[in-house]
Amino acid sequence: MTYDPTPLFQPDRGQSAHTIHVVTKDAFEGWRTAQSPRVRTALDAARVEAKPGATAILPGAEAEDWSVLLCVAKTPLGTWDLAKLAETLPDGSYRLDGANAGAALLGWALGQHAFTRYKKPDRTPGRVLLTAEPARIAEAVALARATAVVRDLVNTPAADLGPAELEAEAAALAETHGAQLTVTKGAALVSGYPMIHAVGQAAATGREPRLIELEWGNPAHPRLAVIGKGVCFDSGGLDIKPSSGMRLMKKDMGGAAHALALAGLIMGARLPVRLHLLIPAVENAIAGNAFRPGDVLATRKGLTVENTNTDAEGRLVLGDALTRAGENTPDLILDFATLTGAARVALGPDLPATFANDDALAEALLAAGTASEDPLWRMPLWDGYDEMLKSDIADLLNAPDGGFAGAVTAALFLRRFVPEHTQWAHLDTFAWRPSGKPGRPKGGEALGLRAVWGMLKGRYGAA
Incomplete structure (x- = not known):
């Protein structure tokens, strides 16, 4: 019963990664106005509202150059603000723009944990977050492991x-x-x-x-x-x-x-x-x-x-x-x-x-x-x-x-x-x-x- 979220984090050294744009409700209209016509069209087509937890995949200049919008209530981020993305995004590497992950590192790790003793998981951990706060990784990993211990034993x-x-x-x-x-x-x-x-x-x-x-x-x-x-x-x-x-x-x-x-x-x-x-x-x-x-x-x-x-x-x-x-x-x-x-x-x-x-x-x-x-x-x-x-x-x-x-x-x-x-x-x-x-x-x-x-x-x- 060992869950190791260590591979889910890397220090951000400029590696290739998809960007997660972190935008608060108050800042949404200003951020939207600054985007390209292509992105604004995508937001309108998806009927994105600036509600906390709202997300959208945004097109880039090239097919693989897409990014992600995440609307949040406030910054700094809370523990669970990144958990939904950790569960749903395609496998790959991501970095935040607009906020540091902070406490949300834990949610990123636990969003990819599942109890798998009796049932094959729908997905395996594969979403990597690049962070400008590498000193916080060890604590997030330790807390995620400890939480997984409790969950797995109780389940x-x-x-x-x-x-x-x-x-x-x-x-x-x-x-x-x-x-x-x-x-x-x-x-x-x-x-x-x-x-x-x-x-x-x-x-x-x-x-x-x-x-x-x-x-x-x-x-x-x-x-x-x-x-x-x-x-x-x-x-x-x-x-x-x-x-x-x-x-x-x-x-x-x-x-x-x-x-x-x-x-x-x-x-x-x-x-x-x-x-x-x-x-x-x-x-x-x-x-x-x-x-x-x-x-x-x-x-x-x-x-x-x-x-x-x-x-x-x-x-x-x-x-x-x-x-x-x-x-x-x-x-x-x-x-x-x-x-x-x-x-x-x-x-x-x-x-x-x-x-x-x-x-x-x-x-x-x-x-x-x-x-x-x-x-x-x-x-x-x-x-x-x-x-x-x-x-x-x-x-x-x-x-x-x-x-x-x-x-x-x-x-x-x-x-x-x-x-x-x-x-x-x-x-x-x-x-x-x-x-x-x-x-x-x-x-x-x-x-x-x-x-x-x-x-x-x-x-x-x-x-």
């Missing part, structure tokens, strides 16, 4: 991506970057991470639950824990989902996909941190030994949890992982999870519900999301709802009755497993795009990845 059906395959992805990442991989399963998981074991214990042989850990970097650097929910398929357990609710549950490991992609960015850029990646990898299956509604579960932290709903399993596996992360006194803990439908009801598919126990951290995340066009929306860790987690027979329960504030109570549950004075942020992300847009096809999607990466670069700086 892969559960039959081909279970806990063992997530482990293999982490092992490949560790080998590439010289990191240390540790996997806990079997009896050690039962005793050390009882909630992870409980959720995954009904899975078939070969799909057993495990905690995957990767460590990388100088131990003297600030310790950063990144956790991703790795529920490779969620049937709902004995609180079984309807078929409509189960249809997309291959994506319930979207948090793990984000965490793996972010780890790759961190190690690839050699960010000066001591990275601790944790992925609780399970399948929430149904069998005679499945955990039950009403069971009281032990936890790594020593708390007891009354399981009121086997379909609220993601917070259980994350609880044990958060406890493990906190044992090493990290500077910061981040977790990604496709955790609640309540977050989607509140914010829709595009805005990850973002919870943070520190205002400065939350502000940094939101600012980075805005800067990278990867928006987040902060939700409250409302102390007044903490009483909803009270249990009559255990220290707390996992899913309150009634469904009120479901994303908030899930985050409050997770907070119980975070060390009191450790900064922590939780992204309840959908990891899926219900319908396609240029550069953003329907299917698995990285939502919140660029925002978190931008925050980390601002917080820790370069190596």
Whole structure:
């Protein structure tokens, strides 16, 4: 699952290429007036209006001397302004006239990415952009690769991506970057991470639950824990989902996909941190030994949890992982999870519900999301709802009755497993795009990845 967009960019040294004329709505009439009669005739024949996203092929003096018009809302260009052209133009080399590509380099790369494991693509990458900003290529390539990692992993059906395959992805990442991989399963998981074991214990042989850990970097650097929910398929357990609710549950490991992609960015850029990646990898299956509604579960932290709903399993596996992360006194803990439908009801598919126990951290995340066009929306860790987690027979329960504030109570549950004075942020992300847009096809999607990466670069700086 490796997408390499590197060949899609070259420094502009005056090579032969077709020109893409970037024109804003306000500048369109002046630009049109300055064109040759032949070009103006072509624009009129195509009935081109200066609406953002409008494009046209423009004739030149010779048959091969054609160029392209791209109308945009404003400059500098946004991330997705070039994505449609990257999808639709003929193969060849192109350069911009009227703007630098800037952030749109990423859209150019992702406009040519497709998930091809099971279906031959309609086109293969072959549109090359010449850029006057060669220093920006490496970051665009890294972000495109990371985004493709998330998309490809989430799009892969559960039959081909279970806990063992997530482990293999982490092992490949560790080998590439010289990191240390540790996997806990079997009896050690039962005793050390009882909630992870409980959720995954009904899975078939070969799909057993495990905690995957990767460590990388100088131990003297600030310790950063990144956790991703790795529920490779969620049937709902004995609180079984309807078929409509189960249809997309291959994506319930979207948090793990984000965490793996972010780890790759961190190690690839050699960010000066001591990275601790944790992925609780399970399948929430149904069998005679499945955990039950009403069971009281032990936890790594020593708390007891009354399981009121086997379909609220993601917070259980994350609880044990958060406890493990906190044992090493990290500077910061981040977790990604496709955790609640309540977050989607509140914010829709595009805005990850973002919870943070520190205002400065939350502000940094939101600012980075805005800067990278990867928006987040902060939700409250409302102390007044903490009483909803009270249990009559255990220290707390996992899913309150009634469904009120479901994303908030899930985050409050997770907070119980975070060390009191450790900064922590939780992204309840959908990891899926219900319908396609240029550069953003329907299917698995990285939502919140660029925002978190931008925050980390601002917080820790370069190596």
